[in-house]
C-alpha cells in the first residue's frame with residue numbers, strides 16, 4: 001500500500017491509478033446553525049475525485065441536533081459513501097445519540113467501536129471507528145492509579161482502544177483489501193506538532209496507536225488537533241493523517257491508497 005496526498009501523487013501509471021482507492025477525509029468542520037451550504041459545493045465535487053469520505057469528528061460546534069442537521073445537509077446525497085466518528089464537541093450538549101441518528105438518516109455510517117465494509121473502486125475497504133479519548137503518550141501519560149475519577153478517565157481510553165482493536169480485527173477476518181482506523185483523538189504525538197506541549201495529554205493517547213499496531217491497519221485518520229501537523233506514523237509503521245480542517249486548510253484531504261492484495265498492515 002502507498003499513501004499519497006492529492007490526485008497528482010498517484011504517479012503516471014494508468015494501471016496504478018485505476019487500482020487506487022481514493023479517500024477524502026476531513027475533521028473539525030465545526031458547523032453551526034449559520035453554516036448551511038458552507039461545504040456543499042466542495043462536497044458536490046467529491047464524485048470526481050474520491051471513492052469515500054471520512055469525517056473525523058467535531059462536525060458540530062456545540063453538539064446539538066440542530067447543528068447536526070446542518071452537517072447532514074452538507075453530506076446528504078454526495079454520491080459516495082460517508083463514514084464518520086463523533087468528536088468531543090459533538091458530545092457537548094448530551095445529544096450525541098440524536099446527532100448519530102441525524103447523520104445516519106443522511107446516509108452516513110457513524111461508528112463508535114464498530115466497523116463498516118464498503119465496496120468501492122473494485123475493492124473491499126474496511127473502516128473501524130471510535131471517537132477515542134485522551135491521556136497522553138508513552139512516558140508522559142496518565143495512569144490508572146489513585147482516585148476513582150483518575151481511574152475512570154484512563155479506563156475510558158482503554159475501553160475505546162479495546163473497541164478499536166476489536167473493530168479492526170473484525171475487518172481482518174472479513175478479508176478487506178484496505179483497513180482504515182478512524183478516530184477523533186490522535187494515536188500519536190507526531191501529528192500534534194504545532195500544538196502546545198502542555199496540552200498533548202488532552203489531544204490523544206498512545207493506547208489508540210497500540211490498538212492500531214496490534215490489530216493492523218493501512219491508514220489511521222484523526223482530527224481534534226487544530227494546530228497540529230498532517231503527517232505522522234505509529235511505532236509499528238502505520239501512516240497517520242491529522243485531517244482537522246484548520247490543519248489541511250481545505251474542504252478535505254485526498255489520499256490514494258493502493259491495496260497490497262492481502263489486506264495486511266503497512267509496515
Ligand SMILES: [Fe+2]
Pocket residue numbers: 028030058087089224225226
Ligand atoms: Fe475540533
Ligand SMILES: [Fe+2]
Pocket residue numbers: 058087088089184223224225
Ligand atoms: Fe475535538
